Amino acid sequence: MRGMVFTGDHRVEVMDFPDPHPGPRDVVLRIDSSGICGSDLHTFRRPGVAGAYQSVDPNEMRAIIAGHEPVGTVVERGTKVTDAEAPIGLQAICFHYSGCGTCLFCRDERPQLCAQMLGYGGNAHGGHAEYLVVPVETLVPLPEELSANAGACLACGTGTAYGALRRLRRISDQNLLVVGLGPVGMSTVAYASALGARVIAVDLDEARRESALTYGAETVLDPAAGDVVALVRELTDGYGVDSAVETSGSTPGRQSALIAVRQEGEAVFVGLGGGNLDVAMDCDVVLAPRSIIGSRTFSKSELAEAAQAAADLKLPLDRMVTAEFALEDAQKAYAEFAAGAVGKYVIVGAGA
Ligand SMILES: [Zn+2]
Ligand SMILES: [Zn+2]
Structure with missing residues (x-):
């Protein structure tokens, strides 16, 4: 499959990766929409290092796919995931963190504070790709009133706004x-x-x-x-x-x-x-x-609340998305967004 990585110096590269396979408690999402976050621009602008990528798994030195605002459809699941947890065809936002599962912060649904935090699109593969494999626990079903692009807004930026107001x-x-x-x-x-x-x-x-x-x-x-x-x-x-x-x-x-x-x-x-x-x-x-x-983003249940509130309050999130790009045009998307765009930019239909 194809996936996008940051190469430094305001450059990105879309390259080939192996198709993902789910572990026992994982699902594979076919990506419908994947947002570009303001925080991605810090990585986008970092100086390049010859022959290296800006997002790299430190253990294996392999390039990491960016994009921490993924919305996708469940197309495959591991042997220990039930139909009730993740029916095939379910459209969901990925809560883009997981942790050890047992520390103080994981028990409080804030794995972003866990010492062993994995951030999808940070130190683990993210949503700027055709497919994404994630633990089933990360899924937040998208309320049916909301589009995939609205879900991508909620997955970090809009969810962060909600998390701030909750304080x-x-x-x-x-x-x-x-x-x-x-x-x-x-x-x-x-x-x-x-x-x-x-x-x-x-x-x-x-x-x-x-x-x-x-x-x-x-x-x-x-x-x-x-x-x-x-x-x-x-x-x-x-x-x-x-x-x-x-x-x-x-x-x-x-x-x-x-x-x-x-x-x-x-x-x-x-x-x-x-x-x-x-x-x-x-x-x-x-x-x-x-x-x-x-306030650092939101907990998983706050993300679900934020999505429901967006639906109930009829928040005009679709209007907030001012540009859609194909995965292969990610360079253009990042360059324009970094220049100070108004609204939200998303990469759509990569997994179509
Ligand atoms: Zn933990
Ligand atoms: Zn973000």
């Missing part, structure tokens, strides 16, 4: 600041406004700000045009927002997300971007009490 005490009737309007930020805007929050959304890019208004943001702010914290206070009777979700990972984004939150408010940080937070702990966290909350 907050309250969403309905609250003032919520969303910093960064890539797919995670845009999904946060869509969920939060559908759940009754008044959303203020921030991004440097005008097209993204315009787009956020169509997903329910009440106000959009350009951080280049003024002090975000001062503008947020003006919009909230001087208090600041009840909560913030930071998705940019930049230093100014992180800084404003925390300080724009009112006293006794909460800021959730989900973006990865290498930025820092220079906080006056006495004044900004103790005397003006604010909660700093980190």
